[in-house]
Amino acid sequence: xxxxxxxxxxxxxxxxxxxxxxxxxxxxxxxxxxxxxxxxxxxxxxxxxxxxxxxxxxxxxxxxxxxxxxxxxxxxxxxxxxxxxxxxxxxxxxxxxxxxxxxxxxxxxxxxxxxxxxxxxxxxxxxxxxxxxxxxxxxxxxxxxxxxxxxxxxxxxxxxxxxxxxxxxxxxxxxxxxxxxxxxxxxxxxxxxxxxxxxxxxxxxxxxxxxxxxxxxxxxxxxxxxxxxxxxxxxxxxxxxxxxxxxxxxxxxxxxxxxxxxxxxxxxxxxxxxxxxxxxxxxxxxxxxxxxxxxxxxxxxxxxxxxxxxxxxxxxxxxxxxxxxxxxxxxxxxxxxxxxxxxxxxxxxxxxxxxxxxxxxxxxxxxxxxxxxxxxxxxxxxxxxxxxxxxxxxxxxxxxxxxxxxxxxxxxxxxxxxxxxxxxxxxxxxxxxxxxxxxxxxxxxxxxxxxxxxxxxxxxxxxxxxxxxxxxxxxxxxxxxxxxxxxxxxxxxxxxx
Numbered sequence: 001x002x003x004x005x006x007x008x009x010x011x012x013x014x015x016x017x018x019x020x021x022x023x024x025x026x027x028x029x030x031x032x033x034x035x036x037x038x039x040x041x042x043x044x045x046x047x048x049x050x051x052x053x054x055x056x057x058x059x060x061x062x063x064x065x066x067x068x069x070x071x072x073x074x075x076x077x078x079x080x081x082x083x084x085x086x087x088x089x090x091x092x093x094x095x096x097x098x099x100x101x102x103x104x105x106x107x108x109x110x111x112x113x114x115x116x117x118x119x120x121x122x123x124x125x126x127x128x129x130x131x132x133x134x135x136x137x138x139x140x141x142x143x144x145x146x147x148x149x150x151x152x153x154x155x156x157x158x159x160x161x162x163x164x165x166x167x168x169x170x171x172x173x174x175x176x177x178x179x180x181x182x183x184x185x186x187x188x189x190x191x192x193x194x195x196x197x198x199x200x201x202x203x204x205x206x207x208x209x210x211x212x213x214x215x216x217x218x219x220x221x222x223x224x225x226x227x228x229x230x231x232x233x234x235x236x237x238x239x240x241x242x243x244x245x246x247x248x249x250x251x252x253x254x255x256x257x258x259x260x261x262x263x264x265x266x267x268x269x270x271x272x273x274x275x276x277x278x279x280x281x282x283x284x285x286x287x288x289x290x291x292x293x294x295x296x297x298x299x300x301x302x303x304x305x306x307x308x309x310x311x312x313x314x315x316x317x318x319x320x321x322x323x324x325x326x327x328x329x330x331x332x333x334x335x336x337x338x339x340x341x342x343x344x345x346x347x348x349x350x351x352x353x354x355x356x357x358x359x360x361x362x363x364x365x366x367x368x369x370x371x372x373x374x375x376x377x378x379x380x381x382x383x384x385x386x387x388x389x390x391x392x393x394x395x396x397x398x399x400x401x402x403x404x405x406x407x408x409x410x411x412x413x414x415x416x417x418x419x420x421x422x423x424x425x426x427x428x429x430x431x432x433x434x435x436x437x438x439x440x441x442x443x444x445x446x447x448x449x450x451x452x453x454x455x456x457x458x459x460x461x462x463x464x465x466x467x468x469x470x471x472x473x474x475x476x477x478x479x480x481x482x483x484x485x486x487x488x489x490x491x492x493x494x495x496x497x
Contacts, residue, residue, distance in 0.1 A: 004048070004105045005334055014101035017200035022052045022219045025065035026212025032057055037192055037221045042108040042342040042378045043332040051195045051219040059187070059231050062216040066158045066185040067237040069213025074155045074183040078132045081181055085129030087208035088177075092122040092201075099169070099200055104333040106194045107168055108341040108378070109296050111333055121169035121201075123460040124476065128181035131481050135182065148492040153485040155183030156263055157239030160232035162253070164244050165344055166299045168194035172201055174464070174475045175242045175265075180214060182484040184240070187216045189228055193344055195219045233257045240484060243267070244301075247424070247469050265473035265483050267301070267465060269398050270426030273419035274304035274455075275441070277412070278312035280431035281453075286320045288455030289404065292429060294328065294382060295456070297340050298402040299348070302427040302449070302458065306388075306395055308407045308415050318386055318406060322367050325404070328382045330375050342378035343401055352380050352401030355394040359405065364388050369402070390418060398424070412437060420446045426466035429455060448474075 004014045020036075021028035029052070030036075036050035052058070073081075092099065100114035107114070140149035159179040163171040168190060176186045190198035198217050205215050220228050229249075233241050233256035240263040243253050247269040257264050274292060276285045293304045309317050331338035343349050349372060356370050369383030380401055388395060388405040395405065409415045419428060429451040432438050442450050448466035451457040458464060463474040473483050 004101055012095060012098055014098040014105070017095070017098060017102050017203060018049060018196050019199040019203065020049050020051055022054055022058065023199060023202040023215070023217045024058065024062045025069075025216065026206065029058070031055070037219070039106055039193070039195060041105050042193075042344055043376060045376070048105055048196070051199070053221045053224060054218050054228070055220065055224050056227050056231050059218050059228050060235075062187045062218050063158060063160070063231075063235050063237055065213040066187050066216055069211060070155070070158055070185040073185055073211065073214050076183065078135065081183065082129045082132045084209045085125050085132065085177060085181060088205050088210065089122050089126040089129060091204045091207050092118065092125065095204065096122070099197070101334075102200060103169060103194075103197050104341075106196050107165060108333050108344065110338045110341050113296060114333065117167055117170050120458075120460070121173040124170065124173040125177045127460040127476070128177040128481060131178075131478060132181035135481055135485070137487075145497050146493060146495050148495055150490040150492070152488050152490060153182075154488055156484055156486055157184060158237055159184045159186050159240040159242060159484055160235075160238050161186060161188045161241075162229060162232065162243045162245065163188060163190050163198070165191035165193040166296055166301075168197040169201060171244050172198055174480070176215060178475070178480045179240075179484040180210070182481050184484045185214045187218060187232065189218050189220065189225070189232060192219070192221055192225070229253060230256050233262065234259055236260065239263060240265075242483070250471070263483070265475065266471040267475060268426070268469060268471045269424055270301045270303070270466065270470055271305045271396075271398050271422040271424040272302055272427045272429065272447070273422075273445070274307045274428075275415050275419060275430035276307070276309045276313065276317055277415075277430065277432040277434070277437065278310045279434045279437065280313065281433060282313055282317055282320060284453060285317060285431040286324055288429065288431060288451070288453070289321060290324050290455070292451070292455035293404050294325075294340065294402055297343060299343065299400050301398075303400070304404070304429060304455070305398055306407060306418070307404055308409050308418060310415070311408055311410050314406070314408050318367065318384070321404065322384050325368055325382045325384050330373050330379055330381065340382055340402060342376060343380060344378070346377055348401060349378055349380050352399060352403060355397070355399050355401075355403060356383060356385070358393040359385050359388055362389070362392050364392065364405070390421065396422075412441065416441060416444050420444070423469045424466070425468035426470035427451065427457075
């Protein structure tokens with residue numbers, strides 16, 4: 001069953017981007033044994049179609065293709081790579097509306113959010129088209145008159161990538177565009193829930209002129225993922241592995257990559273604190289919390305997971321936040337007034353419900369929401385909890401759903417201590433109008449990214465990544481391309497003065 005809305009006359013439809021084969025070495029391929037996995041719409045449960053359930057054999061084929069292509073791709077000029085990436089950006093934006101429909105169909109997020117993601121995803125392609133031409137080395141001042149010292153940057157080689165379902169387009173381009181701009185070739189294993197968005201990117205990259213083997217997509221089921229992931233980490237022709245997903249899986253991949261001393265980038269789980277101080281503009285803090293917490297129905301790694309509110313404004317903040325939450329509209333992502341789509345699957349709903357029940361059993365109060373929604377089995381009501389403490393699961397674990405837990409605090413020191421008590425350190429947020437406090441807290445928070453009086457801070461121009469168990473390396477910005485290059489030192493001797 002195809003539940004993707006059709007385009008108008010003369011416009012290419014989203015369904016035309018829906019490929020039911022994987023993409024290896026410029027060819028659309030089935031699994032060698034013919035096995036497939038179903039892709040469903042999480043809002044309705046409708047089966048959208050199938051994709052190949054590939055294993056180690058097809059993954060080997062993709063890596064070999066990428067390695068062969070890398071031998072010529074690395075020899076292209078930065079300008080040549082830039083031109084192709086700019087064309088890729090253009091064709092993505094030319095088809096933004098239809099790519100968004102495909103994304104909403106398989107992921108569930110509201111169409112407006114999906115369209116925003118396509119723009120965000122294309123933005124990484126454009127950014128790295130530009131960065132390719134300004135990724136400079138260095139001339140190093142020499143300690144001896146007879147020598148000249150230079151550092152150059154070269155592509156690491158084949159880069160393998162494992163990407164998540166919550167941003168199925170942007171998490172690919174944020175990695176792949178940087179790698180391709182640097183002169184690397186790529187093998188991607190997308191999430192089994194959202195393969196169509198990944199495959200659509202391959203079609204458009206090919207249309208833009210990307211040579212065969214530079215970008216390859218291997219689709220597989222959750223049961224095959226451990227074997228495929230292991231090969232992507234351990235294969236001797238792979239130079240780099242980049243992963244976005246859970247901390248637990250990241251640790252497994254790190255161990256596997258260590259066998260070959262591979263370069264790694266890991267963007268792992270978060271448990272973001274969101275602090276509202278007495279000096280904050282409460283309306284701005286509520287708006288920031290809504291954008292930060294309920295985007296993609298709370299299914300982002302940088303969502304506010306613990307909302308800490310100082311006692312002086314606690315009640316006022318809770319009242320205003322509850323009113324804002326009650327204004328959200330749950331529904332299918334294709335309905336124009338929907339602001340909250342489904343969770344990705346029933347397991348996600350079970351986890352969210354478990355966090356709420358645990359909090360209530362330990363003394364928390366449900367201000368609004370707190371239940372599964374009657375919209376369908378994958379929906380959960382946007383929820384506000386008060387009376388939350390640090391012993392509850394909702395404080396200690398990443399919820400990944402539409403639950404806003406409020407922890408009351410009294411002093412700045414207390415808030416910072418609670419914020420830093422997590423083993424995660426991806427993102428953190430706080431609202432304050434006290435300039436001295438702003439500097440103190442920004443410097444004290446043990447996270448890789450800090451939103452100060454701002455709830456949405458992701459942008460192609462800024463480095464994205466965390467500390468502690470939230471990962472290694474940075475994506476986006478001018479730093480992101482460095483993850484796919486090696487620095488080679490050249491020492492020229494025998495220079496005559």
